[in-house]
Amino acid sequence: MTLTDLPTSLDLGALRALVRGPKQTATPVGLGGKEPAISYLRVSTKDQATRNGLEEGLSIPAQREAADRKADQLGAVIVAEFIEPGESAKTARRKALQEMLDYIANNPVRYCIINKVDRLARNRLDDAIIHATLREAGVTLVSVTENIDETPSGMLMHGIMASIAEFYSLNLAQEVTKGLVQKASLGGTPNKAPIGYLNVRTIDAKGHEIRDIALDPERAELIRFAFTAYASGNWSLSTLARELETRGLNTRPTPSFPAKPVTTKLLHTILTNPYYQGIVTYREVTYPGTHEPLVTPETFDRVQTILRQNNVVGDKPQKYDHYLKGSIYCGCGKRLMYERPRNHQGIAYDYFTCTGRRLKRKTCQRSAILVHRVEDHITHAYQQQGVTSDEATRIKSVLGRVFDALAAASADERATLSAQKAKLEAEQVKLLQAHYADAIPIDLLKTEQDRIRASLHAINSRLDSLGTLYTNAKIGLDAILDILTDLGDLYAKAEPAERRMLNRALFTKITIDDAEHVTTEPVQTIATILATDTSPNNVRTLPHDEAGQGSNVTGYVDAMGHYGNRRPRVERLVSAWNQGSGGVAAPVGKPDDPFIGASAEPRRRTRTPLTEAEVDAMRTARGQGVSVNALARRFGVHRATVWAKTR
Incomplete structure (x- = not known):
């Protein structure tokens, strides 16, 4: 030194x-x-x-x-x-x-x-x-x-x-850390149990002390209610925290701190803690826990989705709230913010103002626009959206045939996914064995665990849904088309909260230019339906996503599953989506990930099997760094075939 x-x-x-x-x-x-x-x-x-x-x-x-x-x-x-x-x-x-x-x-x-x-x-x-x-x-x-x-x-x-x-x-410190890592790897809890659980000590028949985790009889059901309620999409963190306080949920008292109600911040920590779905996290590495989960992985994932959606900038009610906040944009690309100024007589006027001009982040010169004018323009724009009854019938027929063809091809996909699942589980065991032998660093272990866990989750979800996915997708499609055939009337009669849900479910952005013309950008699922080719010669309409991971059929199943509503027709849509989204998760991963890529629908091959020359050319191209997706498109085969031929 x-x-x-x-x-x-x-x-x-x-x-x-x-x-x-x-x-x-x-x-x-x-x-x-x-x-x-x-x-x-x-x-x-x-x-x-x-x-x-x-x-x-x-x-x-x-x-x-x-x-x-x-x-x-x-x-x-x-x-x-x-x-x-x-x-x-x-x-x-x-x-x-x-x-x-x-x-x-x-x-x-x-x-x-x-x-x-x-x-x-x-x-x-x-x-x-x-x-x-x-x-x-x-x-x-x-x-x-x-x-x-x-x-x-x-x-x-x-x-x-x-x-x-x-x-x-x-x-x-080193020995304690080693012991805690070993305990976590075996599914134990290496630290204080979170609220809803209790650290307990028991004595076995041989007089040995056993430290275990048990459900807290006073708080476990309230924590389960918190997850279930928030997963419904009808609660905010603050209102749910007040409800939990009313029901009597308090923190555990300690010698230094008395029991107190759960705050909004603590509630957010609870809802984002994977421990409640049965996962133990220690030093940023996760392990399957042996304690009893309070929520299912599906409920936990839905809660995380809603938390992310409710964290959209510009969509949080600050002083004033409006159902269009967070959904409408100025022609310059910035959001329109909601304001309620008062004149010298105390009369309030509701306006939407461009945030780019208001915060001086853009050179936009757009003046404020009265709220009722924006509402009228968007209501009128909804009258121009949607499809006719005849178009809906043709779209249903075309996409129905696509779903039937995909369902018939699911047997081969199930076999491929099962083999990949077994391979991933073997990799998971070898990874932990290497970690116990100090052969890999902790950061690499975490990265590999995240990759394998995401792949297994996608494969398991896909395997669970193969039997009912396409049937439920048809139900979801019928619900969407039912909405789209009478969209203008539905929006005009909807309550403000329901209008907010429709705006967020159907469109990624609603833009109002300086001339007060409204343009909309539909979400991918709605855009796919509206762009469906209903000509008689069309044999495949369902597009593939940009990542090259197969068709986005799952978008028909769970695209709007989190939007609860009070209007009966919207409730039917939500019910259909919730029914179809049971455990269905969009694949996550890189485009060339063989485990994730194979979890999407296979592209059926209409030509003869690959020749030896084609296989040799495929292997040569793969050795030169050509991606699996590119080779699958070039030779007209599934990605799993490319992997099988080139590994």
Whole structure:
């Protein structure tokens, strides 16, 4: 270590004082000829400081008695005592320690009595600085249990004991971490259980203590209700927190903090904690837990989806709320914000204003527009949207044939997915074995776990849904077409909350230009329906998504499953989507990921099997870095075929 590497808080003057030696101090009067001494007492944890219900626990009084005996042996009297109840010695930033150093700087002291060197510091650098400060003030450090003094052998012993204290601290931390990682990998809970669960201790038949997790009988059902209620889409965090307070949900009391109602921030933490779906997280690595889950993975995923959607910038009610907030945009591309200014008579006027102009982020010169004009323009735009009854019948016929063809092809896909699932599960086991053997770092373990977990989730969801996906997709399609055939009338009669849901479900953006013309950008599912080719010769209409992961049939199933509503017709739409979205999740991953890519619908091959020359060409191109998707499109085969031929 060089001087430039030293901590900025290091007192080099104190280190030099270690070489100069102690300065002499006069013995104060009134001590009966005895030398003044101070004692420093410390325990590492709050539990030690209050053990057996005693005010100072058991260790502090024992250290005090030993210090008093040592002072008698030295012919000294303790004039000040500094107690550190429940503070680690890994750092010198301790209140009582700093008070002690301030005391010796202003008062004559001959001895500083400690029980052991590790009571003062568990860091060699801190120990050297503290010792130098004591010597500079003319104070001799005395250990009750160790033979340290200012002689060469005493200094050597001091250095050895300080090194042992530091080694003990570092080694203990490493061993504790290793044990907690092992416990988490076996599905145990390595820390305090979250609200809704209890840490319990039981004794088995052989007298061994077993630490386990049990459901909290007072809070578990309320936590389950919180997830179920928020997954319905009808609650905000603040209203749900108030409801939970009304139902009696409080935090667990501790010796330092009493029980209190769950805040909005704590509720958000609860709803985003994967522990409630049976997953243990330790050091950013996740493991399947052995505790009883309070919610299903489907409910947890739906909650995360709603949390993300409710976190849209511009869609949160601040002072005033309106059902168009977050959905409408100015022609310059910025959102229109809702304002309610008042004139000198106190009359309020509702306007939409361009945020680009209002916040001076754009050169937009658009003036404010009255809210009722925006509402009228959008209501009129809805009258121009949708399809006729004849168009709906033809679209239903075309897409129905596509769904039937895809359903017939699902047998081959199920076999491919089952094989890939077995391969991923084997990889998961090998990954954990390599981690236990310290063969891979923790960050790589986390990355690989995330990849395998996402792939398995997509494959399992796909396998679960293969039997009913296309049937439910037809139900969802029928519900959408029912809405689209009478969209203008439905929107005109809807309540504000229902209009908000329709806007968010049907369109990614509604733009109002300077001339107050309305243009809409439908979501992908609606755009696909409206763009369907209903000509008699069309044999495949369902498009493939941009990532090359197969058709977006799942969009027909769960695109709007989270929009609850009060109007009967919208309720039917939501019901159909909820029915079809049971466990269906859109594949997640890179376009060339063989596990994710294969979870989409296979593209049926209409040509003869690949020739040897084609296989050789495919392998050569793959070796040159050509992607699996590109090769699948070039040769007109499924991605799984490319993987099988080129691996």
